[in-house]
Amino acid sequence: MGKDPDSSRESFDRRLRQAQDRHKPDRATQPKAAGGDMSDLGIVLRAGTEMVSALVVGVAIGWGLDRWLGYRPAFLILFTFLGGAAGVLNVWRLVRPQDTPGDKPGP
Amino acid sequence: MAAGSTIDALGQFELHPVLGGLGQSLRFSQSPVMMIVASALVLAFLYVGMRPAAVVPGRLQSAAEICYDFIYNMAVDTIGAEGRAFFPFVFTLFFFILAGNYLGLLPFSFAFTSHVAVTLALALLVFVLSVVVSLKVQGAKFFAHFMPAGAPVALAPLLVPIEILSFLSRPVSLSIRLFANMVAGHVMLEMFAAFTIMLAGLGLVGDVLAVGPVVINIALMALELLVGALQAYVFAILTCIYLREAVAH
Numbered sequence: 001m002g003k004d005p006d007s008s009r010e011s012f013d014r015r016l017r018q019a020q021d022r023h024k025p026d027r028a029t030q031p032k033a034a035g036g037d038m039s040d041l042g043i044v045l046r047a048g049t050e051m052v053s054a055l056v057v058g059v060a061i062g063w064g065l066d067r068w069l070g071y072r073p074a075f076l077i078l079f080t081f082l083g084g085a086a087g088v089l090n091v092w093r094l095v096r097p098q099d100t101p102g103d104k105p106g107p
Numbered sequence: 108m109a110a111g112s113t114i115d116a117l118g119q120f121e122l123h124p125v126l127g128g129l130g131q132s133l134r135f136s137q138s139p140v141m142m143i144v145a146s147a148l149v150l151a152f153l154y155v156g157m158r159p160a161a162v163v164p165g166r167l168q169s170a171a172e173i174c175y176d177f178i179y180n181m182a183v184d185t186i187g188a189e190g191r192a193f194f195p196f197v198f199t200l201f202f203f204i205l206a207g208n209y210l211g212l213l214p215f216s217f218a219f220t221s222h223v224a225v226t227l228a229l230a231l232l233v234f235v236l237s238v239v240v241s242l243k244v245q246g247a248k249f250f251a252h253f254m255p256a257g258a259p260v261a262l263a264p265l266l267v268p269i270e271i272l273s274f275l276s277r278p279v280s281l282s283i284r285l286f287a288n289m290v291a292g293h294v295m296l297e298m299f300a301a302f303t304i305m306l307a308g309l310g311l312v313g314d315v316l317a318v319g320p321v322v323i324n325i326a327l328m329a330l331e332l333l334v335g336a337l338q339a340y341v342f343a344i345l346t347c348i349y350l351r352e353a354v355a356h
Contacts, residue, residue: 042341046284053280058272079272086272090280093273 043094050094051087058083114301116294120221137217138225145206145219174202178343185347189354193347196236200229201343208289208335212328220338221289223282230281233346240353281345285338292331299324 062079066072122136129135156171164172178198182190204220211218219225241249253270254263299320306317 041337042344045288045337046280046341046345049280049284049287050276053283054272054276056283057276057279061272061275079268082268083272083276085269086276089269089273090276 047091047094050090054087054090055080055083058086114298116297116301119217119293119297120290138219138222141207141210141217141219142203142225145203145210148210149202149206178202181344182347185344186351186354190347190350193350197343197346200233200346201339204229204285204342205336205339208339209332211289211293212331212335218289218293220285221293223286226282226286227278229285229342230278233281233349234278237346237349237353240350244354277345277349281342285342288334288338292327292334296324296327296331299327 058079058081059076062076062083065075065079069075122138124130124135125137125140126135152167153171153174156167159165159168161168175198178201179194182194182197184190186193207218207220210216211221253267253274255266255270258266302320303317303324306313306320309316
């Protein structure tokens with residue numbers, strides 16, 4: 001505390017400015033970094049369910065169409081493959097490089 | 108719950124009528140009770156926190172303002188300027204799920220987010236809202252998104268069903284993710300708690316060994332605190348992403 005002897009007004013202002021400069025870049029990057037971590041972890045947790053859920057929807061639709069139209073198991077087979085493809089598409093949308101504004105994702 | 112030497116890991120998710128005869132006749136179980144508690148807690152937190160309305164906020168007011176800022180920034184950064192209109196919805200969703208996840212970790216409590224009926228209802232709410240907003244903002248152009256731009260027309264019979272399935276999988280993935288994470292966490296907690304009881308029945312050696320599962324459960328509790336916040340965050344950010352695609356022209 002008693003380390004710096006010239007605790008005049010001028011030197012205080014200078015040190016205050018230095019301290020503010022020191023903290024400014026920190027403040028600018030901090031929320032972004034924290035958000036980045038959170039969403040990275042979120043992406044990891046999302047990938048598996050994205051894939052499975054599309055398959056579940058595909059199988060459910062195929063099964064329902066079979067029940068309705070009586071073509072068992074034609075639609076089940078077809079929509080299982082389509083659901084798998086949709087799952088891969090979901091994961092691709094999740095992990096692809098984000099700096100391509102040209103191709104917009106689905107609706 | 109895990110009495111004797113059997114592990115009843117799923118019994119904790121069963122619904123029982125509460126509040127005696129009235130609850131019996133209304134089919135009023137722990138799940139809606141915890142929902143009401145969660146809503147009341149969030150409202151009380153915001154009301155009590157913001158009541159001083161001080162320029163220099165105290166602790167509770169700071170916490171309330173940080174929560175507000177966090178979701179506000181998420182909504183506006185993700186959705187854009189239109190995000191302000193959806194901010195109350197996202198805020199409610201995030202804190203309802205967060206409170207539900209965390210309340211479920213208390214002893215003798217119940218995690219209503221561990222029921223797929225609840226999470227699917229929330230996810231369908233988000234899904235229907237995003238479809239309605241899409242149709243309102245984009246009109247018939249909304250359906251053009253199901254055909255990827257620049258793809259050959261000959262591939263349309265293959266690509267359009269895939270796009271539609273990918274779109275329809277949204278509420279499913281949204282609900283299953285939250286529900287599965289909560290169920291998995293609570294089953295693990297229950298299993299290790301049951302191990303403790305089983306080991307403690309083995310005498311002196313068991314008493315010493317029984318400390319192991321307790322230590323694991325402490326670590327699991329920390330993990331569950333992370334998962335609870337993360338799942339609420341993922342639910343909210345995905346809501347924002349879907350709404351951004353809905354309001355984009």
